Amino acid sequence: MTDINFAKGKVRTKSAAAGARDAAAPGGEGPPLRWDIIELLFFAYRDFVGDADHVLEAFGFGRAHHRVVHFVHRYPGLTVADLLGVLRITKQSLGRVLKQLLEEGYIVQRAGDHDRRQRLLYATAKGETLIAKLAGLQTDRITRAMRDLSPSEAAAVSQFLRAMIDREESDKVLESLLEHHRPAPRD
Amino acid sequence: MTDINFAKGKVRTKSAAAGARDAAAPGGEGPPLRWDIIELLFFAYRDFVGDADHVLEAFGFGRAHHRVVHFVHRYPGLTVADLLGVLRITKQSLGRVLKQLLEEGYIVQRAGDHDRRQRLLYATAKGETLIAKLAGLQTDRITRAMRDLSPSEAAAVSQFLRAMIDREESDKVLESLLEHHRPAPRD
């Protein structure tokens, strides 16, 4: 790129013709776009998973490993098919990660009682220790973020997050999470 | 894997020795881990970005493209360095995505007024249309999720998300997002 001042003109400094919905547009726009929440979700989630990323790196693991051990820990006896549904990935993708976690002793599998084709997954003590460490960091962040909220406001946060989740195609895990509106944590 | 019923024993069905923090542990545990919020954040974010993913696929773009056009649209005149800071990626990673978006006319760049080394980035009408479409979908989800919240509860959600974000190392964009506690959207 030898030249500079390419692409003059056709630069948009005001969003006057964006969708048909921006609050700036005077015509038949819908409700204003929630740029604030959209960006807050992006940054909040980035930093939320960032907590875990640093620890995982030291173990030679990635986010994929975290997710697998997490759900296996939380829902003991989860089958491979269940896990694929929750994570929404293919079994080939899961394969590598699962294999590594099995080999390194973070999770184990047993044949299903009724259906011996199934592989029921369980976290080992080693796996639970890892997950507890990661959940501890994330809990600290959540606790800090909720410190100044009243109980009813904290409940509103929970309600909001629940309502953000798709209901159709909800699997076993999601059902159990959404079913019982767990009361505020006993503390 | 020819054999079955491998890995018997050493299976943990109760989390009695996890961290030192699980509410089930009787010893010196800390506050309970917020498994509920941790999982709600995972699923809520998964479905939140899923809205955009489907549309992006039709354009041959990925999430990386979305993030770039989004921030360029929202903060016109952003420099490449700013963008790298916000996205927390390397310039090599940004390079391919940025190049593609420039070539296909979703964003343009101009030399900086004071510092002509800088490339100030702007979204074109084409880029804004794309972003408005994606933000529309995400706004619909947010609006649905906030439908049953009172204004003060909605404010609590916003406050919670803000408090989830790391303050240190906040860049220009993050500052402007966190600075003015924007009041409830005018509707």
Add this chain to the structure above:
DNA sequence: AAATTTATGTCAGTCATATTGACGTATCTA
């Protein structure tokens, strides 16, 4: 004016995580 630093772009190689498609085996069900 020359030297250095800064902002950006790019080449080359690698890694993690995801994909589709095909195929094999054990096991359950009709």
Add this chain to the structure above:
DNA sequence: TAGATACGTCAATATGACTGACATAAATTT
């Protein structure tokens, strides 16, 4: 017995990230 299901695996590919090295133009410092 035949077919469907649950799981594992081989192969090839794509995306989005990384490190390291190097080039250019422009600003800044000496």
